[in-house]
Amino acid sequence: MSFEIWENARLATLQAGQDANYGLIDDGALVIEGEYLAWVGPRTDMPAQYRHGAAIHDARNALITPGLVDCHTHLVYGGHRANEFELRLNGASYEDIARAGGGIKSTVEATRLATEAQLYKSAKKRLNHLLNEGVTTLEIKSGYGLSLADEAKCLRVARQLAKDNLVQIQNTFLGAHAVPPEFQDKSDAYIDAVVAMIEPLKAEGLIDAVDAFCDRIGFTYAQTEKVFKEAQRLNLPVKLHAEQLTNSRGASLASQYGALSCDHLEWLNEEGAAAMARAGTVAVLLPGAFYFIRETKLPPIELLRQHKVPMAISTDSNPGSSPCTSLLLMLNMACTFMRLTPQEALAGVTRIAAQALGLKDRGVLSANQCADFVLWDVSHPAELAYAFGSNPCLSTVWGGQIRATTSNTHIF
Ligand code: NIG
Ligand code: FE
Numbered sequence: 065m066s067f068e069i070w071e072n073a074r075l076a077t078l079q080a081g082q083d084a085n086y087g088l089i090d091d092g093a094l095v096i097e098g099e100y101l102a103w104v105g106p107r108t109d110m111p112a113q114y115r116h117g118a119a120i121h122d123a124r125n126a127l128i129t130p131g132l133v134d135c136h137t138h139l140v141y142g143g144h145r146a147n148e149f150e151l152r153l154n155g156a157s158y159e160d161i162a163r164a165g166g167g168i169k170s171t172v173e174a175t176r177l178a179t180e181a182q183l184y185k186s187a188k189k190r191l192n193h194l195l196n197e198g199v200t201t202l203e204i205k206s207g208y209g210l211s212l213a214d215e216a217k218c219l220r221v222a223r224q225l226a227k228d229n230l231v232q233i234q235n236t237f238l239g240a241h242a243v244p245p246e247f248q249d250k251s252d253a254y255i256d257a258v259v260a261m262i263e264p265l266k267a268e269g270l271i272d273a274v275d276a277f278c279d280r281i282g283f284t285y286a287q288t289e290k291v292f293k294e295a296q297r298l299n300l301p302v303k304l305h306a307e308q309l310t311n312s313r314g315a316s317l318a319s320q321y322g323a324l325s326c327d328h329l330e331w332l333n334e335e336g337a338a339a340m341a342r343a344g345t346v347a348v349l350l351p352g353a354f355y356f357i358r359e360t361k362l363p364p365i366e367l368l369r370q371h372k373v374p375m376a377i378s379t380d381s382n383p384g385s386s387p388c389t390s391l392l393l394m395l396n397m398a399c400t401f402m403r404l405t406p407q408e409a410l411a412g413v414t415r416i417a418a419q420a421l422g423l424k425d426r427g428v429l430s431a432n433q434c435a436d437f438v439l440w441d442v443s444h445p446a447e448l449a450y451a452f453g454s455n456p457c458l459s460t461v462w463g464g465q466i467r468a469t470t471s472n473t474h475i476f
Contacts, residue, residue: 076445163281206235240275240287263298325348352381352394
């Protein structure tokens with residue numbers, strides 16, 4: 065097989081241990097062989113063998129980063145909740161609305177009524193926005209169906225989106241997201257039903273991981289553990305919506321099950337952070353939800369740093385707490401609200417986000433990684449976190465294939 069070379073670029077490789085300068089290579093080159101990178105480094109060091117018969121692409125001084133990874137989304141759902149946004153601006157809180165039967169439950173109703181084709185159509189619109197910003201891998205959670213048939217319907221839509229687009233999608237089963245109306249006041253019975261859904265969904269090839277919402281408007285520690293036990297029995301990795309509204313000791317629990325990630329974490333304490341560090345669990349920060357529900361308590365970033373818990377950033381794209389499809393905006397908000405450095409933030413949407421999905425073959429630019437990368441109309445990676453509301457993504461390569469070349473430009 066012949067090689068393809070990309071040169072005339074500045075590379076931000078994001079290789080581990082080189083975060084202090086983003087792994088920058090000023091005059092860099094990438095060599096692609098099939099779906100993978102065969103070589104990455106300074107252009108002048110490139111072994112001559114690669115040039116032989118290679119197709120050459122001129123990156124025209126673009127900055128090249130690894131493809132972006134959005135490791136926490138709820139992209140497939142029916143309807144939207146702009147009406148609840150209005151209610152909140154008239155005095156109701158996110159929790160008030162959830163307790164009054166709105167919130168997740170109203171999206172469940174709309175999702176159950178929607179056909180697979182309708183769900184596909186709306187999710188595709190949201191996916192397009194992510195792709196246009198250089199996302200090459202994302203996670204999609206279920207959790208708005210809450211019955212075997214409706215969860216399967218949403219997960220099939222996610223699989224179909226992956227088939228039809230040049231993108232990798234990881235499916236996560238989030239049956240334990242809320243109690244559906246037919247189980248009202250019977251949350252234990254619902255958890256038994258969730259546990260029973262995992263095996264058939266896995267058998268249909270629809271899930272790659274299992275998640276739950278452990279909180280005072282979600283499920284208890286004991287209920288969450290039941291779900292994790294079944295996931296473990298079936299060799300499925302787990303993750304958790306943990307300590308978003310309260311500290312429910314979810315991070316400690318998830319760590320005991322070797323969770324890939326704990327997400328949200330505004331109320332995380334030292335015990336939870338230490339447990340995550342021991343288990344190698346990633347902290348997924350969701351500045352969109354933090355912003356949109358006007359949370360005032362910040363996730364304990366300094367504690368996470370002290371315990372060396374890796375931090376990822378994601379959109380949490382969903383109709384209730386984060387109707388957002390811009391991972392670049394999250395990069396900026398992680399810096400402004402949560403005080404991450406731009407280099408922590410960029411690692412958080414590339415290398416660490418891949419780690420949060422258990423994927424070892426992407427998220428950095430180096431040999432043997434997937435040939436997933438983005439060309440940006442910026443000269444330094446800090447600009448990606450600095451500017452907000454614009455999109456400097458010029459072109460994206462996924463699995464060695466050029467996915468799109470856009471007319472986007474930077475603002476400077
Ligand atoms: O990640 N925390 C729970 N789930 C979602 C919100 C879902 C919704 O409000 O529809 C989240 O924030
Ligand atoms: Fe979420």
